[in-house]
Amino acid sequence: MTKPLAFQVLDSPISGRGAFAIRAIKKGERLVEYTGERIPHPVADERYDDDAMDEHHTFLFTVSSRTVLDASRGGNEARFINHSCAPNCESEIEKGRVYIFALRDIKDGEELHYDYAYERSGEETEREEAQYRCRCGTKICRGSIMEPRADYEKRVRTKKRKLTLARRERDKAKDLYALSHATRRSVTKAKKKATGR
Numbered sequence: 001m002t003k004p005l006a007f008q009v010l011d012s013p014i015s016g017r018g019a020f021a022i023r024a025i026k027k028g029e030r031l032v033e034y035t036g037e038r039i040p041h042p043v044a045d046e047r048y049d050d051d052a053m054d055e056h057h058t059f060l061f062t063v064s065s066r067t068v069l070d071a072s073r074g075g076n077e078a079r080f081i082n083h084s085c086a087p088n089c090e091s092e093i094e095k096g097r098v099y100i101f102a103l104r105d106i107k108d109g110e111e112l113h114y115d116y117a118y119e120r121s122g123e124e125t126e127r128e129e130a131q132y133r134c135r136c137g138t139k140i141c142r143g144s145i146m147e148p149r150a151d152y153e154k155r156v157r158t159k160k161r162k163l164t165l166a167r168r169e170r171d172k173a174k175d176l177y178a179l180s181h182a183t184r185r186s187v188t189k190a191k192k193k194a195t196g197r
């Protein structure tokens with residue numbers, strides 16, 4: 001992207017530094033690509049030991065179940081965009097690349113943010129909850145930069161439903177297999193009887 005950025009990086013009241021619009025931005029505008037080194041999840045886990053940190057402060061963006069972008073290496077200004085529970089931007093993944101779009105019209109000077117919604121594992125400790133606490137200060141703040149619990153629960157339910165369906169299919173296949181074998185056995189038996197062998 002050669003277009004000049006629509007924002008600049010300054011100190012933020014939310015956390016550390018943030019991205020602030022330097023002109024009016026239109027809803028739907030693509031603002032920047034989130035860049036960084038593409039690494040597999042285990043490498044990211046190795047690089048950033050959550051237990052050793054008091055607060056979440058990595059520049060990781062999960063692209064897929066395999067890949068994470070580490071913006072601390074090869075990252076651009078996009079890594080300074082803060083989280084908010086009432087964001088004015090959103091991230092979108094297109095063919096493995098991540099872009100930040102304006103969710104609504106944004107005024108010159110406004111801070112940009114999107115909902116990080118980090119995926120929950122369902123086993124977050126108190127310490128992790130504290131590391132990922134949200135300070136966006138909006139009226140609808142859910143208190144965490146991790147995804148809403150309801151989203152996690154919904155994902156678990158969907159996964160369970162898929163598993164149940166898969167299991168049912170497998171059982172059906174097993175029954176069919178057993179049936180065909182049983183039929184074959186009885187046919188063989190009948191044939192044996194008939195031939196007297």
Ligand SMILES: [Zn+2]
Nearest residue numbers: 085134136141
């Ligand atoms: Zn919040």
